[in-house]
Amino acid sequence: MSASGPRLQPTLFELSKPGRGGDKIPHAPKGALDRLPAEHRRAHPPGLPELNEPDVVRHYVNLSQLNHAVDTGFYPLGSCTMKWNPKVNEWAARLPGFAQLHPMAPDDVAQGTLQLLWELEQMLIEISGMRAVTLQPAAGAHGELTGVLMIRAYHEARGDTGRTDVLVPDSAHGTNPATATMAGLRTVSIKAAADGGIDLDAFRAALSPTTAAVMITNPSTMGLFESRVGELIEAVHAVGALAYMDGANLNAILGRFKPGEAGFDVMHINTHKTFSTPHGGGGPGAGPVAVGDKLAPYLPAPRVVREADGSFRLERVGERPTSIGRMRSFVGSTGVLVRAYAYLRTHGASGLAEITDDAVLAANYLKSLLAASGVYDIPFPGVCKHEFIASATSIKKQTGVRTLDIAKRLLDHGFHAPTVYFPLTVDEAMLIEPTETESIETLDAFANALVEIAREAATDPETIKTAPHTAAVRRLDEAGAARNPNLRWRPAVGDWTPCPD
Amino acid sequence: MAYGPHTPADRRRMLTALGMQSADELFADIPPALRSTPLRLDPPEPEQLLMGRLAHMAGRNRVDLASFLGAGAYRHFSPPLVDQILLRGEWYTAYTPYQPEVSQGTLQSIYEYESLMAELTGLDIVSASHYDGAAATAEAALMTCRATGRRRVLVSRAVHPHYRAVVRTYVDGAGLDLEDIPLVADGPLAGTTDLAALDRLLADADHPTAGVILAQPSFYGLLEPMAEAGSRAHAAGALFVAVVEPVSLAVLAPPGAYGADIAAGEGQALGIPAQYGGPYLGILACTEPLVRQIPGRLVGMTTDVDGKRAYVMTLQAREQHIRREKAASNICTNQTLLALAASVWLASLGPHGLRDVAAHGASRAAELEAALAAIGIERVHPGAYLNEFAIRVPNAAAVHHTLLARGVLAGLVIEDAVPDEPSVADALLVCTTEVTTSDDIAAFARELEAVLA
Numbered sequence: 001m002s003a004s005g006p007r008l009q010p011t012l013f014e015l016s017k018p019g020r021g022g023d024k025i026p027h028a029p030k031g032a033l034d035r036l037p038a039e040h041r042r043a044h045p046p047g048l049p050e051l052n053e054p055d056v057v058r059h060y061v062n063l064s065q066l067n068h069a070v071d072t073g074f075y076p077l078g079s080c081t082m083k084w085n086p087k088v089n090e091w092a093a094r095l096p097g098f099a100q101l102h103p104m105a106p107d108d109v110a111q112g113t114l115q116l117l118w119e120l121e122q123m124l125i126e127i128s129g130m131r132a133v134t135l136q137p138a139a140g141a142h143g144e145l146t147g148v149l150m151i152r153a154y155h156e157a158r159g160d161t162g163r164t165d166v167l168v169p170d171s172a173h174g175t176n177p178a179t180a181t182m183a184g185l186r187t188v189s190i191k192a193a194a195d196g197g198i199d200l201d202a203f204r205a206a207l208s209p210t211t212a213a214v215m216i217t218n219p220s221t222m223g224l225f226e227s228r229v230g231e232l233i234e235a236v237h238a239v240g241a242l243a244y245m246d247g248a249n250l251n252a253i254l255g256r257f258k259p260g261e262a263g264f265d266v267m268h269i270n271t272h273k274t275f276s277t278p279h280g281g282g283g284p285g286a287g288p289v290a291v292g293d294k295l296a297p298y299l300p301a302p303r304v305v306r307e308a309d310g311s312f313r314l315e316r317v318g319e320r321p322t323s324i325g326r327m328r329s330f331v332g333s334t335g336v337l338v339r340a341y342a343y344l345r346t347h348g349a350s351g352l353a354e355i356t357d358d359a360v361l362a363a364n365y366l367k368s369l370l371a372a373s374g375v376y377d378i379p380f381p382g383v384c385k386h387e388f389i390a391s392a393t394s395i396k397k398q399t400g401v402r403t404l405d406i407a408k409r410l411l412d413h414g415f416h417a418p419t420v421y422f423p424l425t426v427d428e429a430m431l432i433e434p435t436e437t438e439s440i441e442t443l444d445a446f447a448n449a450l451v452e453i454a455r456e457a458a459t460d461p462e463t464i465k466t467a468p469h470t471a472a473v474r475r476l477d478e479a480g481a482a483r484n485p486n487l488r489w490r491p492a493v494g495d496w497t498p499c500p501d
Numbered sequence: 502m503a504y505g506p507h508t509p510a511d512r513r514r515m516l517t518a519l520g521m522q523s524a525d526e527l528f529a530d531i532p533p534a535l536r537s538t539p540l541r542l543d544p545p546e547p548e549q550l551l552m553g554r555l556a557h558m559a560g561r562n563r564v565d566l567a568s569f570l571g572a573g574a575y576r577h578f579s580p581p582l583v584d585q586i587l588l589r590g591e592w593y594t595a596y597t598p599y600q601p602e603v604s605q606g607t608l609q610s611i612y613e614y615e616s617l618m619a620e621l622t623g624l625d626i627v628s629a630s631h632y633d634g635a636a637a638t639a640e641a642a643l644m645t646c647r648a649t650g651r652r653r654v655l656v657s658r659a660v661h662p663h664y665r666a667v668v669r670t671y672v673d674g675a676g677l678d679l680e681d682i683p684l685v686a687d688g689p690l691a692g693t694t695d696l697a698a699l700d701r702l703l704a705d706a707d708h709p710t711a712g713v714i715l716a717q718p719s720f721y722g723l724l725e726p727m728a729e730a731g732s733r734a735h736a737a738g739a740l741f742v743a744v745v746e747p748v749s750l751a752v753l754a755p756p757g758a759y760g761a762d763i764a765a766g767e768g769q770a771l772g773i774p775a776q777y778g779g780p781y782l783g784i785l786a787c788t789e790p791l792v793r794q795i796p797g798r799l800v801g802m803t804t805d806v807d808g809k810r811a812y813v814m815t816l817q818a819r820e821q822h823i824r825r826e827k828a829a830s831n832i833c834t835n836q837t838l839l840a841l842a843a844s845v846w847l848a849s850l851g852p853h854g855l856r857d858v859a860a861h862g863a864s865r866a867a868e869l870e871a872a873l874a875a876i877g878i879e880r881v882h883p884g885a886y887l888n889e890f891a892i893r894v895p896n897a898a899a900v901h902h903t904l905l906a907r908g909v910l911a912g913l914v915i916e917d918a919v920p921d922e923p924s925v926a927d928a929l930l931v932c933t934t935e936v937t938t939s940d941d942i943a944a945f946a947r948e949l950e951a952v953l954a
């Protein structure tokens with residue numbers, strides 16, 4: 001194995017040279033640790049790399065260039081909403097007043113942030129059509145757990161203890177069933193109807209006095225608005241269960257559909273999708289949860305309270321005994337929420353409505369280009385929302401080239417691949433989400449690339465099956481990685497300078 | 502629309518291609534009964550005005566105080582290079598590395614993070630990150646139940662109250678049992694976890710224990726008998742979970758050295774700004790035999806078809822997108838960018854810098870203890886501490902409030918965070934780090950003496 005190639009980097013540990021670097025902070029007084037009992041002291045210093053500033057910066061700048069990112073190109077990853085991450089939001093989160101505020105700082109010295117959080121809650125209440133919001137959850141899945149735990153608390157408070165089931169469409173994201181398990185409930189998976197939407201009859205047959213909740217993604221993971229959701233919610237409420245909306249796809253319905261008005265009892269919002277907070281290579285995010293009247297008493301603590309005099313404070317410990325408790329330490333991922341707030345202020349109601357219109361327009365336009373090409377299967381031909389499914393089933397049948405291969409070949413064209421093999425309910429699925437911030441030229445170029453790859457599949461399938469060819473590395477030995485996991489670097493003992501005393 | 506690319510002609514062209522007159526037709530699939538009322542929000546704000554608004558709001562927070570507040574979030578020096586790296590769009594505007602061939606930067610950075618944390622904790626398996634220290638601790642509690650097939654978790658009352666609350670939420674949610682391990686009431690071990698009580702709890706044969714959780718240093722800043730608690734847990738067939746503060750691991754024995762099976766902790770201290778609670782970095786590490794129980798992403802080193810070294814997400818059969826309701830956790834989005842921040846910070850400081858950070862905090866804390874003792878303020882607990890300790894102050898809440906007006910943030914009023922621990926009523930939890938100055942310490946002692954006079 002060698003770390004060759006144009007921009008590949010050795011590990012930090014291989015770059016390390018004993019005795020290099022240091023002097024970023026003054027040395028501690030000698031003997032500073034003498035008062036610590038020996039049995040609590042570390043016997044050997046940790047084997048951390050020793051580097052100087054140019055080493056560190058070049059390492060991370062070179063590594064960064066191995067990444068595809070929204071800042072480098074089109075990223076049509078379905079369900080993930082890879083929209084533009086505005087630069088002013090990065091500036092905002094770094095304002096010293098926001099960035100340096102301690103999370104246990106007394107309310108008196110935190111009024112600016114508390115006001116921002118409270119105003120953000122009000123905006124999310126308006127957007128969701130719900131009654132109250134918690135900003136505590138750190139991501140969408142964390143919000144799901146928050147919501148389902150509140151649903152459980154609601155049933156239990158009513159002495160309704162026999163509700164063990166959560167009904168989830170089989171097209172749902174994996175976090176939905178995994179959440180039900182974490183909340184001590186059982187997942188019942190329901191097949192979609194032929195048109196890709198909710199199968200009302202199947203849901204009605206499964207609903208019972210043991211149903212705690214249904215979790216519906218709307219628009220669905222197939223990019224379709226769930227037009228029968230009104231009837232479903234009625235049926236859910238008729239058996240005493242509650243309706244959860246997975247709001248991952250909120251970008252498609254801003255100002256067009258408010259889940260609370262439609263009868264949903266609770267939903268989460270992924271600020272890192274809809275409200276442009278950067279995904280950071282996998283996180284952070286934030287997963288605010290909005291609830292209607294029934295669940296408001298159970299919201300996690302602490303909430304931000306606005307006093308009669310216009311000042312803000314956090315709830316005291318134990319102030320609201322109905323709360324499900326804490327989901328995390330402190331208040332929330334405030335730095336993420338500052339960015340979401342800036343984004344919402346930037347757009348206002350008219351801007352949000354335009355975002356949704358343009359996101360849906362872009363998806364339908366791109367879908368129409370692919371449909372017109374005739375080479376990709378489009379399983380749901382009607383109007384889509386912010387994303388749509390194309391499938392390579394026919395291409396695979398004719399050429400042996402699979403969706404995975406097409407995804408890899410797109411990398412050679414300078415595009416990130418769509419989400420592939422999700423949802424699990426469509427064969428050879430590609431879930432394509434262009435977002436509202438991509439130009440018509442980009443959409444045209446992406447469609448052309450896909451069509452060209454389909455043509456290439458017929459003439460030169462090998463090139464596609466061995467793609468990518470232009471990335472820093474080619475296809476990886478994933479099976480080997482799992483069979484013999486190498487999950488950490490082991491610095492050679494004695495490869496670093498021992499610490500003084 | 503801000504950031505939008507379309508000219509009116511572009512929009513017309515796209516609509517025409519769809520055979521539509523207006524965007525409204527794109528929403529014909531929403532049944533009329535479900536269509537929403539209009540959004541009522543403030544009008545859009547141009548960037549220049551928005552910046553003024555945000556600067557004004559940020560200015561309403563006070564971050565200029567002489568601060569002795571820690572309690573789970575710590576101020577540390579961060580070299581400017583760290584934030585300059587984080588501001589590269591290739592890092593922060595990428596998604597989860599689903600296409601490894603064009604995500605090697607993120608993947609290698611996670612592998613290096615796993616390696617750095619393995620060095621600090623002395624445990625070989627490190628997840629790519631969790632939401633925060635509290636959520637990581639809660640996941641650790643659930644891990645102990647999965648791994649042992651038992652249902653009962655014991656957590657020390659010296660663990661951060663927020664962490665205990667989150668563990669409570671998760672453990673209750675999963676239908677499992679949680680009990681507190683009380684603190685020693687008096688004598689030289691006052692405020693540390695009561696090992697005799699732990700013995701009694703572990704002896705309950707009808708309720709076998711899955712996991713025992715202690716924090717090092719504890720919420721009260723004290724050094725805990727980790728090795729003793731761990732061997733008691735193991736003797737009872739339970740796993741031992743250490744809640745750790747990573748900077749302290751430069752100088753304190755690592756969890757791997759005292760037999761912990763799992764370490765959980767908050768990585769914020771590794772150069773991540775306090776920013777009122779997040780985004781932070783949940784660290785979760787475990788021993789090799791527990792690798793299939795650990796939740797969250799793992800990145801491993803492998804090769805590509807040409808034999809080039811490369812990195813990839815691996816052992817994904819633990820995760821929600823594969824296992825759905827049988828997954829180890831529902832976690833999907835994590836805190837990758839914060840793991841990067843911690844790695845760059847550690848790489849910048851190196852082993853000696855990290856030790857200096859920890860040792861400086863300890864040295865300033867001794868200085869603070871002496872300055873407070875000189876005005877008659879004593880520690881609550883006699884045991885050893887690193888850089889944080891509790892002090893007894895009459896009318897602690899009122900005094901803390903008065904000091905604020907005098908420019909001193911006198912740590913945490915413990916009773917506000919832990920109302921059910923009478924031994925720490927009228928006490929403040931105070932902390933120092935390398936950024937605490939002698940002037941800060943002098944100001945604290947001077948103002949406190951004046952307020953108490």
Ligand SMILES: Cc1ncc(COP(=O)(O)O)c(C=O)c1O
Pocket residue numbers: 079080139140141142173175176217221246248249270285287832833834
């Ligand atoms: C439909 C859907 N639900 C839930 C989630 C989970 O959200 P998060 O990754 O923020 O935890 C996602 C994320 O991709 C999603 O697409």
